[in-house]
Amino acid sequence: MSDADFDILGIGNAIVDVLARSDEAFLSRHDMHKGGMALIDTDQAEAIYAAMPPGIESSGGSVANSCAVASALGAKVAFIGRVAEDTLGQAFRHDITRAGVHFPTAPSTGGLPTARCLILVTPDGQRTMNTYLGACVSLGPDDVDAALVGRAKVTYLEGYLFDPPEAQRAFHRAAEAAHAAGRQVALSLSDAFCVHRHRAAFLELIRNGVDILFANEAEITALYEVNTVEEALAKVAGDVTLAAVTLSEQGSTIVQGAERVRITPAPARVVDTTGAGDAYAAGFLAAYTRGRPLSVCGRLGSLAAAEVIGHFGARPQSDFSRMADAAEG
């Protein structure tokens, strides 16, 4: 890979998470699909917030989380995403900037407030997310600086960004700019319901503009409308150069053409799975952009995911500096 100013440029929703513990009954009472991500409007956000247990606020957003983790792992990272000029937007900017991530996107003013995701964590550690997109909907193609895209080895796109309507155009612009500069494009499918909502658009982008795909079992089978991961892996091998499919406590499988690399999961105390997939992608891309073999990419992904699973919230809470060495082992 040629020299670049950044290892990873992430493009995603800029969100502040509100995380609280709840029981399963709370999910049922509020018609939430456990483990999923639902989009909510202002009224729903107010109603759920009023009802949900006390929590903490932590910067979130899937690809933004990946950017923070990759930076903690020593990667050079930039992020494009839209917050408003408000208290949560300031917190998001502070957190990602102080995580060492270059964040050039100007805040919106006078429009919708900064996005928030109301996250219920059940006793099994599973997270159920309710996202109010707010200012994220004003991210569009003009926010993608083609020159910045060209300066990053990998541009990493968030599947959730298929929800705000203007962002799909931003994706295509980013993918074109990356390939024009000889760079690569990665995409996370983000969520099975999101894949269902935008399946055709996902497939079109994947087949024409994506080199590296991240997905979990539910997402990849939803994408190809198949019943087993094996069938999905066979299909994805023809669509992208490289795919990494996470399989919860079964670890992950990396697919490159006919090659399969199985990664066993790192031991983890499950407190809160929020951000596990984001951290896996971060570890993978941090190793990949340093030219490490696929087995090391997968192991660094697993180690990063294990740390994030061990506490409340999706951003790093401990020292990641020795993790890259551990992944070589």
Add this chain to the structure above:
Amino acid sequence: MSDADFDILGIGNAIVDVLARSDEAFLSRHDMHKGGMALIDTDQAEAIYAAMPPGIESSGGSVANSCAVASALGAKVAFIGRVAEDTLGQAFRHDITRAGVHFPTAPSTGGLPTARCLILVTPDGQRTMNTYLGACVSLGPDDVDAALVGRAKVTYLEGYLFDPPEAQRAFHRAAEAAHAAGRQVALSLSDAFCVHRHRAAFLELIRNGVDILFANEAEITALYEVNTVEEALAKVAGDVTLAAVTLSEQGSTIVQGAERVRITPAPARVVDTTGAGDAYAAGFLAAYTRGRPLSVCGRLGSLAAAEVIGHFGARPQSDFSRMADAAEG
């Protein structure tokens, strides 16, 4: 103890914490006294926030933390404290209300924003706090509803409230109302630097209006200007009915006249000591207001503190419902 609508009425600063991990060098560079609480103004708050690592936001405030923990332990709790009508104030209100705590204080409007405490947690788990008091300074005697005080078995006052000038008058009003209704008054010394700042006022309140005193080693020796905890314990026994002095990893000592009860600490994985003393007081008062013996009060304090020490942030993150039974052990 006679019937009451509330077991505990807390009066304290209403603060949202911003917690981040930092190294010791960060504390030195910013002239922070490790383990202490410093008051900061708007400019300092902006400068420290801009420099500090990424973090999380969690409702805080010493006595407010105690109220949330005591409620999680099954006590009936109310809290008086002042937030502004802003995003952090809404989060504080949500968190304490959803923790089951009655919170009648109206927010201030048009004045200073909701208080925040910038907390640096070093690798040893010790927390160093920088408090911007904001809206807390507008809490005064008019905010203390004497009828509400009369409905609570124990009114619990926060030593940090000696800093905002009007709050001392609120304390005296609360202590008088409690005693007029045949109730008890508890006080936490909060912080050794705070004791140094207001030593005479503390002693005057303690000798004339406090039944139960909470302090740690540094605070109680600062109060009596003595060199050893033993000397301080001898003195405090003459000033209050009951004192509970926490001794970090040595546990705690409860003093009631000539009686001493030694409490061994509960086993804890130290992640972040923020709120340890608050949780101890909460466990103690939750058992005390149920008429439990002093040994059980101390053990419930230790168990609650151990949970809070085990994660980032001072509010409960796990199920406290079986803790009271464990303390009977």
